[in-house]
Amino acid sequence: MTEPQDCRYLLTAHNDSLAQTTVRPRFFVRTYGCQMNDRDSEKMTALLSRLGYDAAEGQDDADFILYNTCCVRESAEDKVFGHLSRLKRAKADKPGLMIGVCGCMTQQPDIAQKFQEKHPYVNLVFGTSNRHRLPEFLWRAIQTGKPVIDITESDELPEIEDIPVTTRDFPHKAGVNIMYGCDNFCAYCIVPYVRGRERSRPPEDILREAESLADDGVKEVMLLGQNVNSYGGGVAFPELLRQVNAISGLERIRFMTSHPKDFSDELILAIRDLPKVCKHVHLPLQSGSTRVLADMNRMYSQEDYLALAARLQAAIPGIAITTDIIVGYPGETEEDFLATLDVARQIRFAGAFTFIYSKRSGTPAAEREDTVPRKEISERFDRLTATLYPIMEEINRTKIGKVIDVMVEDSQSAKGRADDHTLVHFTACKELKPGDIVPVRINEAKTFYISGDAIAPHPSSRNFSRARECESA
Secondary structure: OOOOOOHHHHHHHOOHHHHHOOOOOEEEEEEOOOHHHHHHHHHHHHHHHHOOOEEOOOHHHOOEEEEEEOOOOHHHHHHHHHHHHHHHHHHHHOOOOEEEEEEHHHHOOOHHHHHHHHOOOOOEEEOOOOHHHHHHHHHHHHHHOOOEEEOOOOOOOOHHHHOOOOOOOOOOEEEEEOEEOOOOOOOOOOHHHHHOOOEEOOHHHHHHHHHHHHHOOOOEEEEEOOOHHHOOOOOOHHHHHHHHHOOOOOOEEEEEOOOHHHOOHHHHHHHHHOOOEOOEEEOOOEOOOHHHHHHHOOOOOHHHHHHHHHHHHHHOOOOEEEEEEEEOOOOOOHHHHHHHHHHHHHHOOOEEEEEEOOOOOOOHHHHOOOOOOHHHHHHHHHHHHHHHHHHHHHHHHOOOOOEEEEEEEEOOOOEEEEOOOOEEEEOOOOOOOOOOEEEEEEEEEOOOOEEEEEOOOOOOOOOHHHHHHHHHO
16 A cells, blocks of 8 residues: 555545545644643644645534543543543544544553544554654555554654644744653653653754744744753753754743753753743642652652752742642641642742642552542642642732733733743733733732733833834824
8 A cells, every 4th residue: 555645645535525626624633731742733733734634623623633642640531531432423423534542641551452442433543652654644544444553662752853833823932842751750650651761852953943943933932851951962951051042033942841850050050141041940849748759759858949949049039930739649648738838838939730649550659558538638739729829929919010021922812921931911002913022011910910011111122113112002
């Protein structure tokens, strides 16, 4: 069987009726999970576009539906299987509909058998290492009428990075994967088992992609990896930041995620000294208890974390530190939980993703029998947010009266992000587009956002001409 070399084959093969019409098949991609999955979906969207598919406005209009999945928490898996169950009726009503599932969830043991037994109407199941083979898998499924299941485990870098992206979710910003996998093996985390061990992209490939994005009008890049601090592509991560900082056209550089155990003083200096690197660090805590951190295999203590946060805040006054916190890890006592609240009060996080512990089969924590009662977990979760949210609002209130540069994200509703990643709503002005940077005087603060009015800065500012238009609008 000859596999497709360009869009003509799939345009006619997807559905016999398409061979007699100019209508192009349409696709819909639903993404679950992290920013790395978002970037992978953009790459697969580019592949489908090159094959001649058009993006559907919604799932109901699509000829091919692809779910790019996450398995970090059980709730993410439940959503995928729930959506797949509803597609069974859609498949019956539209026999030519193709359904695909890829991503981290598919890499779990026995998942292929689960799909064959419970969801036999799914046409494609593939993993995290062979996303670049999507056209081949789709072609085979269309031609044979049989499901294609290909879960590849590989220590090589995914070839999907070589695929240029022509359409992004946001025209002004993009993620750039700098590494894949994880070597940390936290006791609760499934990622090393489904994403594999750490593999770093060569710096020249990363720079080439970032330069191409800048040439395409991207103003902000986010360097992505499970643990960017352990990047090992031939230069240390702080040096990679310096090289990306030198790229003309870029205005802002972010990165995610950082592991506290690998956060060096050199990286702190790079954040402080490089003008394009945003003064925001996402630094997962997970627990404030040294005992629980040891059980989690996080490889730092409460004291280590507090000391790192203190060095960041001393070197970069006003830096925003955000975090991840897990409530109800097996064996967590009231004393352990109080230690987490204590760290939150000391550091004063600008934002936090808070999670109830989710058991992941195959991880060491899944074997633990000292589970925390559900009622107790729920009560602790409420106490955690009751501690975090007032601090977040207090931090935002300190910005009232200040002028903050905001990168526009949505010109229709006039909102954007500050350098420290705070969401900012502001009065609209004419001719704004995503990626523009507008100075905004803040006059109101809430827990999750601040708001204000666009103003005209000093004429020496690079934002002067744009802000003058805003003021006169």
